[in-house]
Amino acid sequence: MKSKKKRKNAMLNNGEDSGTGVEENRLAGNDRGMVEVAGGDEGQDVAESCRERENEGLETLDSLSKSFPMNGGNGTYSYSKNSSIQREASIIVEALINEVIAEKLDIENISSTSNTIRIADLGCASGTNTIFATQHIIEVVEKLYRSKGFESKIPEFQVLFNDLPTNDFNTLFTSSLPSEKNYFVAAVPGSFYGRLFPESSLHIVHCSCGLHWLSKVPEEILNKDSPAWNKGKIYYTSASDEVADAYASQFDRDVDNFLNARAVEMVSGGLMLLLTIGAADGVSRSEMPQGWVHDAFGSSLMDMAKEGLISEAKVDSFNVPIYIVRPNDMVRAVERNGCFSIERMQLTDPLLKIDEPLDMHACVTHARAALGGLIAKHFGIEKHFESEIMDEMFDRFDKKAVVFSTMEPRYKKNSVLFVTLKRK
Numbered sequence: 001m002k003s004k005k006k007r008k009n010a011m012l013n014n015g016e017d018s019g020t021g022v023e024e025n026r027l028a029g030n031d032r033g034m035v036e037v038a039g040g041d042e043g044q045d046v047a048e049s050c051r052e053r054e055n056e057g058l059e060t061l062d063s064l065s066k067s068f069p070m071n072g073g074n075g076t077y078s079y080s081k082n083s084s085i086q087r088e089a090s091i092i093v094e095a096l097i098n099e100v101i102a103e104k105l106d107i108e109n110i111s112s113t114s115n116t117i118r119i120a121d122l123g124c125a126s127g128t129n130t131i132f133a134t135q136h137i138i139e140v141v142e143k144l145y146r147s148k149g150f151e152s153k154i155p156e157f158q159v160l161f162n163d164l165p166t167n168d169f170n171t172l173f174t175s176s177l178p179s180e181k182n183y184f185v186a187a188v189p190g191s192f193y194g195r196l197f198p199e200s201s202l203h204i205v206h207c208s209c210g211l212h213w214l215s216k217v218p219e220e221i222l223n224k225d226s227p228a229w230n231k232g233k234i235y236y237t238s239a240s241d242e243v244a245d246a247y248a249s250q251f252d253r254d255v256d257n258f259l260n261a262r263a264v265e266m267v268s269g270g271l272m273l274l275l276t277i278g279a280a281d282g283v284s285r286s287e288m289p290q291g292w293v294h295d296a297f298g299s300s301l302m303d304m305a306k307e308g309l310i311s312e313a314k315v316d317s318f319n320v321p322i323y324i325v326r327p328n329d330m331v332r333a334v335e336r337n338g339c340f341s342i343e344r345m346q347l348t349d350p351l352l353k354i355d356e357p358l359d360m361h362a363c364v365t366h367a368r369a370a371l372g373g374l375i376a377k378h379f380g381i382e383k384h385f386e387s388e389i390m391d392e393m394f395d396r397f398d399k400k401a402v403v404f405s406t407m408e409p410r411y412k413k414n415s416v417l418f419v420t421l422k423r424k
């Protein structure tokens with residue numbers, strides 16, 4: 001890759017409210033929330049270097065076999081019944097999506113080259129969240145066409161729903177997708193850490209609560225001989241620096257693959273809307289609220305191991321493959337990639353909007369819907385979502401997690417990171 005002059009200007013303005021209804025931090029390189037990473041006059045070089053990386057994203061992803069999707073169907077512990085927190089996260093960034101599409105989507109350019117706008121929702125799962133989110137994006141784009149006098153040029157829309165091949169696409173298409181809709185749909189099974197779509201075919205990429213899922217647990221934390229071995233814990237926030245570094249490096253590798261693939265697939269000027277769990281750069285990892293929840297679960301599992309109900313070795317080798325993304329992680333990833341500019345980056349929080357006090361039982365059931373498959377596979381539990389041992393694990397987790405609900409509210413703030421990237 002050619003060396004480039006980098007320009008970066010990210011700063012943190014505390015407490016600015018842009019209409020999402022919560023106190024939030026806003027990262028901005030200028031007054032419109034833009035963090036520019038590379039100069040626009042270098043667009044041609046950058047485009048070439050993105051294309052050069054086309055094959056990198058096509059490598060076989062053996063990690064796919066280690067990934068487990070959300071629990072399918074519509075049962076008690078299904079993702080579709082237990083994803084209201086993720087829905088709240090999407091709702092809270094709707095106003096930001098409205099702004100960023102209105103300001104940054106170049107419809108004159110799009111309408112001169114295509115009659116179809118292709119929107120990919122990456123990590124769509126099986127519930128209705130993906131439907132609401134993509135429907136919202138379509139409405140905002142249509143409104144933009146009307147407001148700019150392009151009424152007669154309103155395009156057709158195609159929504160490409162992506163998730164791992166084991167995702168319950170049947171429930172998505174039979175229960176969640178409305179029968180009346182003004183867009184075409186297709187399912188695209190595969191890992192978003194590799195190529196999924198043809199070159200220059202996507203106008204908008206949306207990924208909500210997906211990118212923080214690592215492609216795999218970092219190998220060194222499973223190695224008993226490594227200083228990063230994560231004995232007795234299932235997460236990194238209260239673990240050693242070596243464990244935390246291993247998680248961060250895995251995220252770096254994954255996000256690089258993600259951006260390389262999207263750089264090839266997106267049209268120039270295309271927008272990427274990303275929502276991940278997150279934390280401000282200045283928050284120490286031991287203070288991250290998401291970590292306290294996983295620690296409560298890890299401690300429940302260790303109690304069960306000590307009582308002989310499950311194997312301690314299995315607890316030692318179980319780790320939650322989720323990374324809490326900091327703004328600087330994204331700034332550095334975008335710099336390394338070079339094909340995107342950061343148009344908006346903002347921390348916000350869905351949790352405070354849901355209930356006061358926080359409904360920890362609902363949080364635990366959400367965790368069961370998301371992690372149940374992974375846990376069942378790891379601990380060799382059959383009939384995983386309804387088994388007694390699974391009930392025991394999550395009952396204990398439920399009791400310990402109550403501590404989390406008494407946490408100081410300041411720790412619960414800014415637990416979601418919204419980032420908009422533009423393909424150069």
Ligand SMILES: C[S@@+](CC[C@H](N)C(=O)[O-])C[C@H]1O[C@@H](n2cnc3c(N)ncnc32)[C@H](O)[C@@H]1O
Pocket residue numbers: 067068069070083086087090122123124125126127129130162163164167190191192193207208209210213214215370
């Ligand atoms: C918490 S769910 C979010 C679902 C939905 N976007 C929402 O907001 O409700 C995360 C989704 O990302 C999917 N996922 C995780 N890693 C993935 C990967 N490498 N490729 C594609 N999908 C992935 C999971 O299977 C899961 O359905």
